[in-house]
Amino acid sequence: MEPMLKVADLSVNYGHVQALCGVDIRVYQGQIVSIIGANGAGKTTLLRTISGLVKAACGHVEFMGEQLPAKPSKIVARGISHVPEGRKTFSGLTIRDNLLVGGYLFKGKDLEEDLKMQYERFPILEQRKNQFAGTLSGGEQQMLAVARGLMSHPKLLLLDEPSMGLAPLIVNQIYDLIRQIRDLGITVLLVEQNARKALGICDFAYVLENGKISLLGTGEELLKSDAVRKAYLGG
Numbered sequence: 001m002e003p004m005l006k007v008a009d010l011s012v013n014y015g016h017v018q019a020l021c022g023v024d025i026r027v028y029q030g031q032i033v034s035i036i037g038a039n040g041a042g043k044t045t046l047l048r049t050i051s052g053l054v055k056a057a058c059g060h061v062e063f064m065g066e067q068l069p070a071k072p073s074k075i076v077a078r079g080i081s082h083v084p085e086g087r088k089t090f091s092g093l094t095i096r097d098n099l100l101v102g103g104y105l106f107k108g109k110d111l112e113e114d115l116k117m118q119y120e121r122f123p124i125l126e127q128r129k130n131q132f133a134g135t136l137s138g139g140e141q142q143m144l145a146v147a148r149g150l151m152s153h154p155k156l157l158l159l160d161e162p163s164m165g166l167a168p169l170i171v172n173q174i175y176d177l178i179r180q181i182r183d184l185g186i187t188v189l190l191v192e193q194n195a196r197k198a199l200g201i202c203d204f205a206y207v208l209e210n211g212k213i214s215l216l217g218t219g220e221e222l223l224k225s226d227a228v229r230k231a232y233l234g235g
Helices: 043-050 072-078 095-102 108-121 123-127 140-151 168-183 195-201 219-223 226-232
Strands: 003-013 017-027 032-036 060-064 082-083 156-160 187-192 206-208 210-215
Touching: 003 043, 017 032, 017 206, 017 210, 032 043, 032 168, 032 195, 043 156, 043 187, 072 082, 082 140, 082 219, 095 108, 095 140, 108 123, 108 140, 123 140, 140 156, 140 168, 156 168, 168 187, 168 195, 187 195, 195 219, 195 226, 206 219, 210 219, 219 226
Parallel strands: 032 187, 032 206, 082 156, 156 187
Antiparallel strands: 003 017, 003 060, 206 210
16 A cells, blocks of 8 residues: 655755754555654654645655645645644634634635534634634644644644643643544644653654654554653653
């Protein structure tokens, strides 16, 4: 079976600093794939390169058997949606308007149906649809960011640090949501510092260290790895 997403020999430079070096990953349809690693390992750069926000120095990214276009808007249209680190909601826009931004590919009746679907999935967003996004709690903003990402009908959802800065109870809710998204048929590429959570939910995982893949395996295999336990799971 061919992978849905194929990243091959990907390298990215920021000036004279190499952020990614020869990265290879595969994501198959219907999977949750996790990328774990320390701060500065290159996790966010990897997602930003896939979504077209950062230009690769070499290597390539294929999606559904074809090389991705360069423009982020065309990548979204192909079926990849990116929920960025730190939520990045538009604080001065209402919740409804944030969702409409996510659904810019659609209009009219289809767009209203998509709004209704997200409100059913996230009732708190419907209750507060006319509030400014900046007034929401961190957990609510994360839900809004995910809902905005789903408005483009993605086949693949890129999630960057969805648990960052959230209380443990809210983190559990976010991870329940990630499972629900996978159950909808949407493949998930998850970047996380919370290694235990990320490995506990995923079908396959990669460890990124200093811009290179150092380990790979199923989530269960990496949870049992001495190296992973010492570096990311507190021994």
